[in-house]
Amino acid sequence: MEDQFIKAAGLIGDATRAAIMWTLLDGRAFTATELSIAVNTSPQNISMHLGKLLEANLLSVEKQGRHKYYRFSNKEVAYVVEAMANLIPKPEISSKTKSENYAPVKYCRTCYDHLAGKIGVALADSLLEQKIIIEKNNTFEISPEGQKWFSGFGINIEEARKQKRIFLKPCLDWSERRYHIAGSVGTLLLNKMLEQDWIRRTTNSRAIIITGKGEKEMLKSFKIVV
Amino acid sequence: MEDQFIKAAGLIGDATRAAIMWTLLDGRAFTATELSIAVNTSPQNISMHLGKLLEANLLSVEKQGRHKYYRFSNKEVAYVVEAMANLIPKPEISSKTKSENYAPVKYCRTCYDHLAGKIGVALADSLLEQKIIIEKNNTFEISPEGQKWFSGFGINIEEARKQKRIFLKPCLDWSERRYHIAGSVGTLLLNKMLEQDWIRRTTNSRAIIITGKGEKEMLKSFKIVV
DNA sequence: ATCATAGTTAAATCTGTATTGAAGTATTAC
DNA sequence: GTAATACTTCAATACAGATTTAACTATGAT
Secondary structure, eight states, rough: OHHHHHHHHHHHHHHHHHHHHHHHHHHHEEEHHHHHHHHHHHHHHHHHHHHHHTTTSSSSEEEEEEEEEEEEESSSHHHHHHHTHHHTTOOOTTTTTTTOOOTGOOOOOOOOTOOOOOHHHHHHHHHHTTSSEEETEEEEEOOOOHHHHHHTOOHHHHHHHHSSSSSEEEEEEOOSSSSEEEEHHHHHHHHHHHHHSSSEOOOOOSSSSEEEEHHHHHHHOOOOOO | OHHHHHHHHHHHHHHHHHHHHHHTTTTTOOOOHHHHHHTTTTTHHHHHHHHHHHHSSSSEEEEEEEEEEEEEEEHHHHHHHHHHHHTSOOOOOOOTOTOOOOOOOOHHHEETTEEEEHHHHHHHHHHHHSEEEEEEETTEEEOOOHHHHHHTOOOOOHHEEEEESSEEEEETTTTTTTTEEEHHHHHHHHHHHTTTTTTEEEETTSEEEEOHHHHHHHHHHHOOOO
């Protein structure tokens, strides 16, 4: 068991491969060439590294014509990379500076079963600003008006409160370093959006895409420009 | 940000350092010499590697006389190592003991020689709730009724008290972040459970599996649903 | 005071493996 | 068909950094 652990650590530990993992963390699938550009090395070299990661089952690949799309092969792998990302000392967030060069997917991925990524954070901001939820010493609470809002959105808050799992809690996303909404309310929000086809899950990835409808509705309900 | 990620990955990625991390995963603090033995390399080499891990704040050290005790510097580090441990292909689990969120390492692992992981924490909770043990300014004590309970369980508390090692102490588990029971009482509990075939050790792993009998008994004695 | 143990530091060496260069196959475009 | 793109394979090379050799400091035991 130990040697397998060491092998896994070594695989991720190489600088080029770590850069690959970092790139893939946004949930998208990348082609070998894209990765070689992102990581700034030769295609041959990328090919070799991808081979090793595939062999170890850290990545999986899907062939489409002459392209090969690589992604994390399972969520456990993503967790390792995320856990590592969390080791990084947190920078202060200069909110709008980096929003330009956002990769489409770092953009709106699901953090387990709630919305994280840029959209998740923007959503939390919006709900806070509209006083639908209120921050109170590091927890979130739902205001009386908020309760109305949620039921208008088709979410029964009383129902959510009954569930055993944590009701509503701020969840710090590694990629955004800002709070978004987890807990049963987070899940309900996510599900409602899926149900209404504002967003769609992609297969084999934690990334989520926003539909045309979602784009309009998010602007309307949350003043979020996606 | 990316370069810091790569640096962190590289630090854990070296075989010797990975072995150090693996060793430290059980939660104990180790001296440099102990680590050099566990990892099978020279003291000089260990010293060099520990220096790097310290420098990067992945480990912290405490000096005691001529010994230096190394441990993970924070839970984030432990999470990375645990997440990596979870990458390792799981040994097959008998259907009886399978439970939904089975993760070999987190689930029910031994922390040195007592029960940690999910079960260990639940157990401590149960014993506290039943007032078998009592928390008193960050230590655990056994109540008079508790003493009876333990002897009913086949554990002689007076015997345990005589041992030189720490009798009973709360131990913070990395994976659960809640206290469980260490000390000689913790060991006795663990051994008793093994003896009664409530749980079984797996070869080559810290994980422990719960037997069908254990499942029933734990529910009965501790109201723990496994 | 002396010796053993614990750990560190510095320079010399060694080695695994990442990278590169050259040549190959497969697919799409024209 | 030919050319271009996407990716792989193999042998040759380069090099970071792990390990070793050796000499050192600090603490504890007798």
